[in-house]
Amino acid sequence: MTTRPIDPAIMEWTEDRIALRGSRCARCGETDFPPQAACRRCGATETHTVRLPDRGVLWSWTIQRFPPPSPPYVPRSGEFEPFGLGYVELPGEVIVEALLTDADPAALRIGMPLRLIPFEVLSHCGERAITFAFAPETEGDRQ
């Protein structure tokens, strides 16, 4: 089992836990994702890394119905399958862009509760890697 996070700077992933890494500004409180050395709001360089909440609500969504240009996209399998993506509002922190496990417009609505899950993709060198995605809160336990 050599599957690793697609980028250790953006997330922590161990067998029983996935968490996104963000940064918080000591001066104005702005939260950013992925972590940044300087604050996007006030420019201060006093930022520290924080673990972001793993629950949120859907802020906006779309479905990618054609294969994105490759590179940079790395197809997940031979046949392209449409995938959902959106922005997820993590309460009181930040709105993150993420893959969604659902690609059915009837199943997606702004405001629906979601939870963070690990999601297997291929990295740019073709190795299996773990990125993050959001799934409906009501779905069964982690995959």
Next chain:
Amino acid sequence: MNAVDIVGVGCTPFGRYQDTTARGEAVRAIRIALADAGVEWGDIDFAVGGSMSAGSADTLVSDLGLTGVPFVNVFNGCATGSSSLATAVHAIASGAAELALVVGFDSHPRGAFAIRPEQMGLGQWYGTTGLAMTSQFFALKIQRYLYEHDLPPRLLTSVAAKAFRNGSRNPNAWRRKPLTEHDIDNSPMLSDPLRQYMLCSPGDGACALVLGAAQRAKRLRSDPVRVAATTVRTRRPGSFEVLSPSLSIQRGDSPTVEAARAAFELAGVGPADVAVAQLQDTDAGAEIIHLAETGLCAHGQQATLIDSGATEIDGTLPVNTDGGCLANGEPIGASGLRQIHENVLQLRGHAGDRQVPNRPRVAFSHVYGAPGLSGCTILTR
């Protein structure tokens, strides 16, 4: 500060070039603009222009004549044309130049723009997992906007149908076939809620302008068009921009809001004075959002405005009279100047089949580009 007028315009047909090149068309557009102004290349004492992927504008001097003219290259995404125009306006207003040439041209391969995330300070994971797509951003922005302002998605169809209707009256447009709402609603869904005919295609094009100090312009032609304001603004915290792995939870205005407000202030006119407007319509949703962000209508008022026919050529607020990006495609460097070209024709009363009735006095144009900047220009006569 010297007042600045537009005395010459040149635009060649947009599309996908087969027997010519974007550089060749840029030279042709420049020659048309010079002839329109009644001046020679040797009279130009400042030049500025840009292109994303068709070459450096200053190298066009090898076709125009090596006059030693100061020539500045600009690249500001889809706001390249407006930023070039602003640079020339400042040069003339300051007295550094009297007669300036502005040129924009571009050529892009078929399909969605390919993004290199690492050039934009984004991690490799972002593109690898399929998130580095400008069309996704447009979809996500309009999806949220329709929800927040309780607007019906059918407006996207209306906007697209108008674009192709207007484009069919524009001899320079790439897409000249009017499409019915039925055609548009039956085109493939690409990124919900945007269908194929609601998204513009990257394409080829070239456009040029000749600008002059007002005193000089008056001697050149009897109907100069005044650049009443030209502004460029980048983003502030909380705006929703393309290629953002995250957004601030404290929401804020887009750069368009600030650029438009500054332009109206500078020009000393208000949104209600605008008689014709060209707005960045990279997708049909962008036109809807930009109508409000520029101040031309209130947020949420778009359904009433569009349903009433106000944004049609014979309406009270004609928008994208030449078919916009939807019908003309988007050659990035040329796109903003195409809008200026159209507004100049409208103010002169030379827009042919698509002329807005009663020859307008105030024309507004707006561009928006990655990674979060906007340019607004107000022209008057």
